[in-house]
Amino acid sequence: MTGWVCVVGLGPGDDGLVTDQVRAALAEASDVIGYIPYVARIAPRDGLTLHASDNRVELDRATQALDLALAGHRVVVVSSGDPGVFAMASAVFEACEGRSVLPQIKVLPGITAMLAAAASAGAPLGHDFCAINLSDNLKPFEMIEKRVRLAAEADFAMAFYNPRSASRPDGFGRILSVLRASCAPERLILFARNVTLPDQRIVTVALRDAAEDMADMRTVVIVGNSATRRVGPYVYSPRRAG
Amino acid sequence: MTGWVCVVGLGPGDDGLVTDQVRAALAEASDVIGYIPYVARIAPRDGLTLHASDNRVELDRATQALDLALAGHRVVVVSSGDPGVFAMASAVFEACEGRSVLPQIKVLPGITAMLAAAASAGAPLGHDFCAINLSDNLKPFEMIEKRVRLAAEADFAMAFYNPRSASRPDGFGRILSVLRASCAPERLILFARNVTLPDQRIVTVALRDAAEDMADMRTVVIVGNSATRRVGPYVYSPRRAG
Numbered sequence: 001m002t003g004w005v006c007v008v009g010l011g012p013g014d015d016g017l018v019t020d021q022v023r024a025a026l027a028e029a030s031d032v033i034g035y036i037p038y039v040a041r042i043a044p045r046d047g048l049t050l051h052a053s054d055n056r057v058e059l060d061r062a063t064q065a066l067d068l069a070l071a072g073h074r075v076v077v078v079s080s081g082d083p084g085v086f087a088m089a090s091a092v093f094e095a096c097e098g099r100s101v102l103p104q105i106k107v108l109p110g111i112t113a114m115l116a117a118a119a120s121a122g123a124p125l126g127h128d129f130c131a132i133n134l135s136d137n138l139k140p141f142e143m144i145e146k147r148v149r150l151a152a153e154a155d156f157a158m159a160f161y162n163p164r165s166a167s168r169p170d171g172f173g174r175i176l177s178v179l180r181a182s183c184a185p186e187r188l189i190l191f192a193r194n195v196t197l198p199d200q201r202i203v204t205v206a207l208r209d210a211a212e213d214m215a216d217m218r219t220v221v222i223v224g225n226s227a228t229r230r231v232g233p234y235v236y237s238p239r240r241a242g
Numbered sequence: 243m244t245g246w247v248c249v250v251g252l253g254p255g256d257d258g259l260v261t262d263q264v265r266a267a268l269a270e271a272s273d274v275i276g277y278i279p280y281v282a283r284i285a286p287r288d289g290l291t292l293h294a295s296d297n298r299v300e301l302d303r304a305t306q307a308l309d310l311a312l313a314g315h316r317v318v319v320v321s322s323g324d325p326g327v328f329a330m331a332s333a334v335f336e337a338c339e340g341r342s343v344l345p346q347i348k349v350l351p352g353i354t355a356m357l358a359a360a361a362s363a364g365a366p367l368g369h370d371f372c373a374i375n376l377s378d379n380l381k382p383f384e385m386i387e388k389r390v391r392l393a394a395e396a397d398f399a400m401a402f403y404n405p406r407s408a409s410r411p412d413g414f415g416r417i418l419s420v421l422r423a424s425c426a427p428e429r430l431i432l433f434a435r436n437v438t439l440p441d442q443r444i445v446t447v448a449l450r451d452a453a454e455d456m457a458d459m460r461t462v463v464i465v466g467n468s469a470t471r472r473v474g475p476y477v478y479s480p481r482r483a484g
Contacts, residue, residue, distance in 0.1 A: 011261075014263070015262075016261060016262045016263040016266070017261050017262075017263060017351070018261075018262075019253075019258060019259050019260075019261060019353070020257075020258045020259075020260075021256070021258040021259060024258070058481075082353075082357050082361075083361070083365075084357060084360045084361055084365045084366075084367050084368055085357070085367060085368075086368070086481075089361070089364070089365035089368055089478070090365045090368030090369070090478050090479060090480060090481045091481060092365075093364055093365055093368075093473050093476050093478035094478070094480055094481070096473045096474060096476070097473055102473075102474045105476065107360075107361040107362075107364065107365065108361060109259070109353045109357040109358045109360070109361040110353070110357075111261070111351050111352070111353065112357065115324050115326060115327070115351040115352075115354065116351045118326045118349075118351070119324075119325070119326055119331070119349035119350060119351040120349070122331070122335055122349065123325075123326045123331035123332045123334075123335055123349065124326075125326050125327060125373075126326055126327075126328070126331055126332030126335075127332070127375075128372065128373065128374045128375060128389055129372065129373055130370065130371065130372035130373070130393070130396075130398060131367075131370065131371055131372070132370045133369075133370060138481050138482040138483065139482065139483035140483070143397075143483055146396065147370055147396045147397075147398070150392045150393075150395055150396040151372070151392075151396065153392055154372075154388065154389045154392040154393065155385075155389075156372060156389070231335050231338045231339055231344075232338060232344045234335050234338070234347065236331070236332050236335035236336070237332060238332060238336055239300075239328075239332045239333060239336070239380050240380040240381065241380065241381035241382070241385055
């Protein structure tokens with residue numbers, strides 16, 4: 001029997017955002033591998049082994065998925081959001097490096113957090129934008145600051161993933177400083193926490209009123225471009241520039 | 243009876259990527275409004291009026307949606323991909339400007355083309371990235387060139403929407419020139435046409451071999467960052483920078 005690896009995105013939390021493609025892959029799987037809270041979203045059934053692991057072991061998880069698939073298992077690797085956006089897909093391909101035999105690997109897209117957050121607020125990503133992972137686990141913080149500075153110069157709207165965690169309490173404050181050096185104090189900034197879950201909370205403030213502790217590891221942050229504005233209760237970026 | 247507007251994304255083409263949230267909104271709708279090929283994806287039924295319109299009348303379409311909703315209709319505005327990414331959501335909020343009464347407006351996210359294209363190829367957007375609409379209908383082309391230049395300086399991977407059309411045959415060649423001035427000739431660039439449809443075609447080449455006519459209006463283009471690489475038949479951007 002031929003095994004495979006399917007790397008899927010479960011969306012940001014609401015099961016109404018899981019695609020049929022992903023459900024079909026889960027229905028065929030013999031094994032599900034992923035971070036504990038994502039594996040917890042998968043219903044147990046006979047013939048399905050759930051392998052839940054802790055955070056920060058992405059490469060071990062990816063290696064396990066490849067090994068199981070080469071042994072004939074049908075392995076679904078679950079991510080939150082979209083697996084290709086700051087999630088498990090890259091880790092799985094990194095684990096392929098140096099191997100002479102690879103199983104079949106498919107990636108199935110999902111709704112990534114910034115798009116669900118943007119939809120809940122209006123359309124703040126309706127013009128050109130960028131997505132930046134603020135975690136400096138895998139890159140120097142100076143690179144993150146440089147990217148934010150250049151993104152502001154390009155007048156991109158920006159979505160920040162992993163803006164702040166217990167182990168990195170100060171980085172987001174530095175990013176706010178970079179933004180304040182480049183953008184007007186009226187620039188809109190959105191803090192979207194637990195997007196699409198029952199306790200979703202979206203707060204929009206002017207950059208001048210933004211504070212470090214408005215973000216945590218369950219928050220995605222969206223910074224508008226220079227034209228992003230409010231209309232009624234909504235926030236959007238006009239299609240026309242300038 | 244209270245009307246509403248729901249702006250939804252149908253995903254890039256495969257019906258397996260339409261979310262249950264979107265299906266539920268369509269099931270409740272009295273009216274569906276959108277560009278002809280997207281409305282053609284909606285199954286007709288009793289009690290549902292389909293309003294299909296041509297390209298480039300986004301604001302008229304948005305105004306019609308608001309007017310119908312204020313008259314008590316339950317209006318779904320359909321976009322391809324995600325409605326908040328270079329699609330109808332911004333137009334709907336633009337049409338709200340200057341109105342004293344607004345209907346309830348919801349935006350439901352969808353799988354946007356770049357994420358489906360990235361998934362089909364591997365994980366080329368697995369590190370920081372940006373999304374740029376190359377159409378100069380609504381912004382000066384110089385702004386687009388500047389953004390691409392700054393994005394290259396920031397070492398973002400890039401996704402280009404609307405890279406080339408019959409009315410804009412030359413712009414994409416100018417963008418390739420900007421990229422060649424900033425990036426090594428080995429930089430990987432992906433041309434993904436008709437993503438998720440039966441005739442999907444994904445071609446990955448080095449920047450030195452990229453040609454203007456590899457893109458058309460049904461193509462999304464993904465430019466890797468400086469670390470984006472091939473492993474087996476896949477293309478991915480490592481999570482670690484540098």
